[in-house]
Amino acid sequence: MAVDVGGLSPYDWGPTIRAACFGCGKSMKKIMVCLKRVVDYNVRVRVKADGTGVVTDGVKMSINPFDEIALEEALRIRERGGAAEVVVVTIGPADCQQQLRTGLAMGADRAILVEHGTELEPLAVAGLLLKLVEKEHPDLVIVGKQAIDDDCNQTGQMLAALWDRPQATFASKLEVDGDRIRVTREVDAGLEVIEADLPAVVTTDLRLNEPRYVKLPDIMKAKKKPLEILAAGSLGAALEPSLRTTGYAPPPERQKGAMVADVDALVGALRDKGFLG
Amino acid sequence: MTAARNQTSAEDETQILGAIQAWVEREVRPIARQYDHADEYPHHLVTQMQELGLFGATIGAQYGGLGLSASTYARLVTIISEAWMAPTGIFNSHLIMAACVERFGTEEQKQRFLPRFATGELRGGLGLTEPNAGTDLQRIRTTARRDGGGYLIDGTKTWITNGIHGTCFALLTRTDTAADPPHKGMSMFVVEKGPGFTEGKKLEKLGYKAIDSAELVFDGFRVDADRLVGGVEGRGFQHAVGGLELGRINVAARGVGLANAALRDSVRYAQERKTFGKPIAEHQAIQLKLGDMATRCEAARLLVEAAAKKYDAGERCDMEAGMAKLFASEAAVDNSMDAMRIHGGYGYSTEFDVERYFRDAPLMCIGEGTNEIQRIIIARQLIERNPA
Numbered sequence: 001m002a003v004d005v006g007g008l009s010p011y012d013w014g015p016t017i018r019a020a021c022f023g024c025g026k027s028m029k030k031i032m033v034c035l036k037r038v039v040d041y042n043v044r045v046r047v048k049a050d051g052t053g054v055v056t057d058g059v060k061m062s063i064n065p066f067d068e069i070a071l072e073e074a075l076r077i078r079e080r081g082g083a084a085e086v087v088v089v090t091i092g093p094a095d096c097q098q099q100l101r102t103g104l105a106m107g108a109d110r111a112i113l114v115e116h117g118t119e120l121e122p123l124a125v126a127g128l129l130l131k132l133v134e135k136e137h138p139d140l141v142i143v144g145k146q147a148i149d150d151d152c153n154q155t156g157q158m159l160a161a162l163w164d165r166p167q168a169t170f171a172s173k174l175e176v177d178g179d180r181i182r183v184t185r186e187v188d189a190g191l192e193v194i195e196a197d198l199p200a201v202v203t204t205d206l207r208l209n210e211p212r213y214v215k216l217p218d219i220m221k222a223k224k225k226p227l228e229i230l231a232a233g234s235l236g237a238a239l240e241p242s243l244r245t246t247g248y249a250p251p252p253e254r255q256k257g258a259m260v261a262d263v264d265a266l267v268g269a270l271r272d273k274g275f276l277g
Numbered sequence: 278m279t280a281a282r283n284q285t286s287a288e289d290e291t292q293i294l295g296a297i298q299a300w301v302e303r304e305v306r307p308i309a310r311q312y313d314h315a316d317e318y319p320h321h322l323v324t325q326m327q328e329l330g331l332f333g334a335t336i337g338a339q340y341g342g343l344g345l346s347a348s349t350y351a352r353l354v355t356i357i358s359e360a361w362m363a364p365t366g367i368f369n370s371h372l373i374m375a376a377c378v379e380r381f382g383t384e385e386q387k388q389r390f391l392p393r394f395a396t397g398e399l400r401g402g403l404g405l406t407e408p409n410a411g412t413d414l415q416r417i418r419t420t421a422r423r424d425g426g427g428y429l430i431d432g433t434k435t436w437i438t439n440g441i442h443g444t445c446f447a448l449l450t451r452t453d454t455a456a457d458p459p460h461k462g463m464s465m466f467v468v469e470k471g472p473g474f475t476e477g478k479k480l481e482k483l484g485y486k487a488i489d490s491a492e493l494v495f496d497g498f499r500v501d502a503d504r505l506v507g508g509v510e511g512r513g514f515q516h517a518v519g520g521l522e523l524g525r526i527n528v529a530a531r532g533v534g535l536a537n538a539a540l541r542d543s544v545r546y547a548q549e550r551k552t553f554g555k556p557i558a559e560h561q562a563i564q565l566k567l568g569d570m571a572t573r574c575e576a577a578r579l580l581v582e583a584a585a586k587k588y589d590a591g592e593r594c595d596m597e598a599g600m601a602k603l604f605a606s607e608a609a610v611d612n613s614m615d616a617m618r619i620h621g622g623y624g625y626s627t628e629f630d631v632e633r634y635f636r637d638a639p640l641m642c643i644g645e646g647t648n649e650i651q652r653i654i655i656a657r658q659l660i661e662r663n664p665a
Contacts, residue, residue: 098292
């Protein structure tokens, strides 16, 4: 992989090669996008009284926003002729069909639900996704960099490792050039540009794109698109947990503040509390 | 009328309302205050509404629409109104025009107009009210006189929503000025702007800003006979009244949206603003208001749902739609006033949204039949359904 840390000029690579290549008719057959059903980002999350999880009954559920960005990117690649098909997949209970339907309404061609009733760890999810990859043979897998519920930020990386294919995480720009991709990544030092051979796994950052809103007629049309349901147990992936969640608790309530008269009093108060040496 | 009506599954409704909510949060809420204050028509929102399919929301699927039930449509209208009530007028009266054609038009008229209404290629509304006749529709003066194979239309309509930017209207006229009672001589036409049909000036309003309410002027405007809805003269009054049940459910749904918005802002503000050392939400004076406001919201929503459910079942619901419209519009007015009291000076300030709710809410009490008329309709139905 070529690595170029630092400034990125869009002129040194993109437009010319892209024009040459997108015109040459060489495009991917299939992009697979993985969606996760999560509590909607607008909902104030509450912990269950018994501390076994967060309340999801009667709570609005949505596609994980980073995954929505992943789907939007796949659709844009397909719409400019870079791919023939976009498949959305998810793992979870039957209710996850709602999020797949939303994905189909956004424009995905078909959907696969791997039905499973209980919480899965990132490694188990990656293992199941690998089975789907082996079944579907996508040229590119795009997933959100993390889900907004558990913030694991592991699934994409683990899938790439299990699949033994390149990974490009935290993408803020994705360009496809025949059987290679060039990905701009947001890292602490700035922007990093990497190239990778396809097939590969890309995980998306917030600034990659702004997803389209769903059009109502497309919701109706999406009902006719294929949605395949597979039982998680039938795929032969290891689902046994290696982690145990011991409890959930809300963050402590913010303590009431105190007003101080001036800077000296502030310094004194901070010193009293041991925040200053 | 007991015709089969549109039905929407719970699953479809969840998807549709989710999509609308996402659009509202991204596109509508952020611009509401700016466009309202500038009284500027939101052209780009109209383009988005077209893409979203809103202009075909209640039009049957066989004519290119979404075929949403009244219940789902009412919830959709409420969601948009919670952010900004005015844009719902752009598709609301358009869809009443479409419903008039779909329920009462000839098959040829349905094929000709409904697909173009559904895409928003042809947009418009209802042309009923005149300078001297609103609630008392039988007193309208606009005439349509037979002229060869068509009609010549003369008269003036006013307060026509979408009058400037719309191009197509369901127009109520008198084809027989000698008829007694007058409604037997009234006929509805589908008319598109052209020579002899011009729009007057945009009317300035207290609220409901950014949306064009205008005069329509007809001066020897010629239409072909195939523009007469249903192809038979003398049915226009029934056509106009037939759309009012759905129209009133829609106005009620807007009232629920405004009442909810006033409550939502008040609940937030009452916890942020402090007086006498504690958030005002802890003062009984504010709690009494919040209690009333929340109860009004819930009651208004339930009345709208009950009326819409009856409508969807194909049952007569003029009394129920009237109750929903009456209560929900008054709830919007009362809640916007209470929200202003809770917000104090900030409620009166144009830097907050409460003043907009306060200006928008009274429209719901006046439009689509005044609340005074609603009470009379309710009372008459009550007596008719309960003979002594």
